[in-house]
Amino acid sequence: EFIDVAAGFVEGAAAERRRAGRLSFQDLLLYARDLLKEQPRVRRYFRRRYRFLLVDEFQDTDPLQAEIVMLLAARNDPAGWRDAELEPGRLFLVGDPKQSIYRFRRADIDIYAEIEERFRAAAADAPGSARVDVLSTNFRSRPDLVTWQNDVFATVIAPDHDFPHAQPSYQPLVAHRQDGGPSVITLRPNTGAGWRRADEARRDEAAALARLILSMVASDDGAVTVRDADAPGGRRAPRFRDVCLLVRNRTAIELYTEALDKAGVPYHLDSGRGFFEHQEVRDAAAILTALDDPSDEVAVVAALKSAPFAASDVELLRLANAQRDAGARDGKPGRAGFQLRREILPEGYDGPLKGPIETLRGLAAQKAALPLPAYVDLVLRETHLLEIQLARGRTLGAANLQIIVQRAADFAANEVDSLRPFVRWLSTQSRADLAEAESPVTEVDDDVVRLLTIHQAKGLEFPVVILAKMAAAANRARQISVVNRDAGRIDFQIGPAERRFETPGYAAARDRQEVYARAEERRLLYVAATRARDWLVLPVFFTERTLGFHADLAEALPGWLDQSQEVGARGTMTLRVEELPATPAPATVLYEPDAETLRDDWRRRHAAALERGGRGPDFVVPSQVGHDGPKQPRETEPRARSQPTSHPDAAGEDGRPLADAGGADSLAWAPPTGAAARRRGIALHDGLFLADFDDPQASVWRVERLLEERGLASLRAEVARDLRRTLASDLLGRARAAEQVERELPLVTADTDRVSEGYVDLAFREPAGWVLVDYKSDRDPSAEAVAGYERQVRTYASMLRATGEPVAAGYLLFTADGREHPVPLDA
Known part of the structure; x- marks a missing residue:
């Protein structure tokens, strides 16, 4: 009865999502599976359309995805995916069960094992109908690192006799690279060190890793090098960007970022959730x-x-x-x-x-x-x-x-x-707490250490991998319910210990779940260790109560937990913290502020911090060119930068640009227009940005809706008239026929002391080169205004030419009457 109530709740929530048109990713998979399963015509259509199927990372497939694949690859009409008769040559799967680490996303290693067994059985029964190849060559890592991985994971990753699908057999790797030498560093605390609390061990580990990174980057003795085809001899000392700190989870990650900050190590913490x-x-x-x-x-x-x-x-x-x-x-x-x-x-x-x-x-x-x-x-x-x-x-x-x-x-x-x-x-x-990708501020050439979770690093590789927080425990709460999808059954446990109720199959289901979760944790260690190309660093910092990955390594490396020993497989070198160069500590000065002047002191420091944060090269927006000098960033940049460069004629009530109102030394110029003109200009720019050049009427409807949403319905007739006139212009006719069209094209150029940034309203490529168009909503612009606008377009042209792209022509397109004003680009 309880399960029926829960099922009704789930079905009701799903129906509400469907009614509201807000389906989850899981809903999409479920409905796609149902469509293929219940509609033979649809199934046959997609089988004809997709003759061959290639599925990469098959070990991460969840049951619904696997069922969709099997339904598409079958040559019969099966009642369920296990009844599918696979058509020879139609399905190509690539996967590594040792890297199956997404149980929390419903990835099911049982399905991988079951389908692999089906392929092997088909290959044995009808040679040529199926084939299973094992890829064992490692092109990434140095030979000694591959040897270490084989020695360790042959023990750590081993099948469970009671649950044979929970863990695959380990397949040894064969190194392709020939550059030998030590590749694994175990970093141990000083002899006699010990901790009662996990945070104390992590704090010391973080400080030691910061020192190690600095010493590796500063190393000139050739003891620690990474491969670089462009370096003399093909090897060089590591740089910050060669290093990646991997963690199981982000708990207490601030201990590591604080240590890196204190040591002056540049880093980037890739986040997601949070x-x-x-x-x-x-x-x-x-x-x-x-x-x-x-x-x-x-x-x-x-x-x-x-x-x-x-x-x-x-x-x-x-x-x-x-x-x-x-x-x-x-x-x-x-x-x-x-x-x-x-x-x-x-x-x-x-x-x-x-x-x-x-x-x-x-x-x-x-x-x-x-x-x-x-x-x-x-x-x-x-x-x-x-x-x-x-x-x-x-x-x-x-x-x-x-x-x-x-x-x-x-x-x-x-x-x-x-x-x-x-x-x-x-x-x-x-x-x-939905996931949101943080800004991708780190590029390949940014010289910073990366901090990633092991899941984030899957599929990536780094010259130096440091596996931090190895003693961290897995994030595993008590299993309240366990789902058996094959049997259509849920086992659960509810209530406090003294009055606990559980279904008859709960204990067995929970034990099975624990075995599978523990097996996945060991695969997580494997994924982390195989991200390294040249060096794998293993800090050995733990307490008696928090072992984490160290317990797994201790099975393969006897004596690993004995801090007095130097234990490691072949290709390993051991360092003690005391052997690392000390990180220079800033001098400590006792600061005793005067309570009476504390606020004034804080204000001065705050103002200085803002000044430092805003300091930089002169910043020029094309709509502000043609004056005596560049705009100085500290005094006016926060206001001027806030002006949308796509709306250079968006002026405030006093006639100055909104962004520069109040800035006494502003260099921007704008015609003296009022609020209504400003709003009309913004609406026209937005309407042209969103416009379908092939469907003027739909474009007009879109901008009318936009005006209604902004509470500007009184401007509908005027804006619609100007938009129709502009869309009918010869310039936009040329844009419709162009091979490439860009709207709001962002341009940024820089030299030693100046940065120029702007957006071209419309750019399209013709055989002779790019044509640049800047929309202007002025009703009757003065000669001074037109001259300023021309300088703006010439600046855009020079910025685009700086990239090597040819610019053939530039125009001002006045939306009030559809007039096209050619701009002499070389004036």
Whole structure:
């Protein structure tokens, strides 16, 4: 009865997802399987369409995926996938059961073993109908490293007699490389070292690994080298980018990042889940939430306590007291609260929260005037969130903030161009702990150490692999339920120990599950060890209660847990922490601040940090060229950079660009247009960006919907007329016929002291080269305005030519009348 209730709940939730059109990945697999299984016509259609099937990484296949594959590869109409008669030559599978490490994603090693057995049986019964080949040559690792892997994993990875499918037999590898020499380093603590707590062992291990990395990179004695075909003799000392720290999970990962920071080792922590829990992401979400609903006092307080404003509880209390006192004077007892209204700042209040509150109120007043991505970008820059990350040396943090802007752009394009739904989406993502790829700030040439989980590193390789946190235990909670999909059965256990209920088959199912989970942990160690090309580093730091992978290695390497010995298979060298060069420690200076001047000191340090974070080369936006000099980044960059370069004529109420309003030394120029003209220009740019050049009417409908979503329905007729006229222009006719068309083409060029960045509204390639088009929504531009616009297009042309691409022509396309204005590019 309990299972029936649970099944009804699951089926009801699935029906609701289908009704709402929000299917999960698992739903898609399930419906695809059902379609193939229940509809013979569909099955036959896809069999004809896909004559051959190749499945890579087959060991990671889950039951639904395997069933889909078998239904497509069968030549009969089976009742179930096990009844499928495979057509010879139709199915090609590639996999390594020793690398099956995705049980949490329903990957089933039983299915791999069962299908492999079917192939072997078919090959024996009807030679030529099937074949199983074993690939044993290792092209990645040095010979001594391959020898170590064979010696260790022949013991660690061995079948279980009671559950033969839980673990495959180990197949020895054969090294292809011929460069011999030690390849495994065991890093042991100093003799006599010991720890009672796991965090103490991890802290010492992290510090030792930071020292080891520095010594390897600085090594010039040739003891530790990596292969490099471009280096003299084909080998060189390791660089930071050659090193990867692998961990089983991210628990206590901050101990390792702190040690790397302290030692000055550059690194990048590749994350995934937890993206929305990064402090800079939470700060941005808190500020956006407050701006979305200025009446939400909790959100406003969270925004004030975020990193850009750093309001303390004492400061908030003083503001509340000031509100109460002002209310008493005015005959309005009580306090005004923390809503972003005028009353939040009582008359005469000049405390530290005045500036932050005025900043938030100013930003809240602008949210209706800008598209969502431009507004989010403005908020991040006006609050200096980006500079705060850069001042702390957190390139990743700054890049993660840029991801939020990109997500806002995606949300506006695919969902709705409005702040409130986007804020709700951010909140949903955070609560659900959904995975989000962090910014890919590390490229091949970035000289940084990578920190990855073993699952993230699967399929990758590195010259030097350090297997950190080897003593960490697996993340295994007590199994409350165990599912047997073949039998269609769920066994479970509920209740506290003294009143526990379990189904009759629960104990056996749990024991089986434990065997399979333990076998997968050993395969996880194998995957980690086989990521290394030249060196595998194994730090031997553990407590008696936390052994983790060390318990597995101890089975293959007797004496491994004896810290007084130097134990290892062939190709191993042992280092003690005391043998490593010491990491220079910064001098410690006692700092005793004067309580009276503490806040002023903090303000000075904070301002200096912001200045350092914003310092950089001169930054030039093409819409700002043609003046005496470049814009200086510290004074004006946060405002100027927030202006969407695709909307250079988007001016504020006072006639200046929104991004530069208030910047006394701004170098930007814009025609004196009002708010309505600004909104019309932005809508036209967005409409042309989204337009289908082959379907003008659909493009008009799209921009009309966009205007309704932004509350600008009064502009529909005017914008629709201009959009139709622009889409009918000869220039866009040429774009329709072009071999390549790019919209909002991003361009960035740099020299020693200047960075230029911009977006070309439209670029299309003709036989003579690229044609650049910049949209302008001015009704009657002055000669000065046109000259400025021409300089902008010439700058775009010079930036694109700097990449080696030919530029044939440039145009200003005035959307008000469809007029095309050729720009002399070499003037």
